[in-house]
Amino acid sequence: xxxxxxxxxxxxxAVPKRGVRPTMDRVRAAIFSSLGDAxxxxxxxxxxxxxxxxGIEALSRGASSAVFVEQDRQSxxxxxxxxxxxxxxxxxxxxxxxxxxxRASGSELFDLVFxxxxxxxTEEGERFTEKLLANEDLPQLxxxxxxxxxxKRPTELLPETNVWHLIRKKKYGATEVLFLKPIxxx
Numbered sequence: 214x215x216x217x218x219x220x221x222x223x224x225x226x227a228v229p230k231r232g233v234r235p236t237m238d239r240v241r242a243a244i245f246s247s248l249g250d251a252x253x254x255x256x257x258x259x260x261x262x263x264x265x266x267x268g269i270e271a272l273s274r275g276a277s278s279a280v281f282v283e284q285d286r287q288s289x290x291x292x293x294x295x296x297x298x299x300x301x302x303x304x305x306x307x308x309x310x311x312x313x314x315x316r317a318s319g320s321e322l323f324d325l326v327f328x329x330x331x332x333x334x335t336e337e338g339e340r341f342t343e344k345l346l347a348n349e350d351l352p353q354l355x356x357x358x359x360x361x362x363x364x365k366r367p368t369e370l371l372p373e374t375n376v377w378h379l380i381r382k383k384k385y386g387a388t389e390v391l392f393l394k395p396i397x398x399x
Contacts, residue, residue: 214266217242219273221299228264229288235264236329236364240385244362245270247381247392248325251360252276255324258354260310261341265292265303267327267362272301276325279303282313311348318350326355329364346374352395361393 214235216224228235236244244267245252253275259268260282268279281303283289289307296303306313310330330341342365345351355361361377367389371379381392 214238216270216273216299221273221301224299226264226266226295227291229291235266240388241266241270243385244390245274258323258326260328261330262292263288265295268303269295269299269301271325272303280306282306282310284309314348314350318353322356323354324356324359326361332366340369342369343372346372346377349376352376355395363391363393365389
């Protein structure tokens with residue numbers, strides 16, 4: 214896996230040996246092509262960051278800042294290593310995503326929020342997609358024109374939500390990417 218474009222384009226990224234399903238290069242390229250200039254100067258939040266590839270790609274393409282949230286210690290160390298390798302700066306929060314959302318609500322605003330959660334269910338038996346889309350703290354972290362980019366299985370049905378407005382969705386093999394805006398920020 215590598216950074217696709219920008220100041221760190223072509224640099225290979227390390228990937229944790231377990232517990233992650235990195236976003237394929239072609240899916241990342243399509244996401245960033247769709248976002249275009251919205252990335253330049255953006256404040257980015259990368260949830261379930263894994264290797265940090267989405268946030269690092271954003272930084273490489275001109276995002277002003279990135280916060281990486283990853284619970285797994287090995288993955289957080291890999292993100293740190295990938296940031297050093299690309300000579301990019303970002304903040305890493307080693308904690309549960311939903312704990313981060315609850316504590317961070319309204320404290321900092323982001324222009325782009327990426328989430329590539331595990332396809333498995335949570336320990337409570339919920340799907341991560343459902344839990345993220347129902348979370349009322351997440352939209353509070355988006356700036357006025359912020360976008361939430363969520364990856365999920367194409368077979369996973371999109372739950373009804375009164376929090377998010379679906380702008381666009383696109384399927385890439387075993388991954389479907391959703392672009393969403395909070396209903397309070399149409």
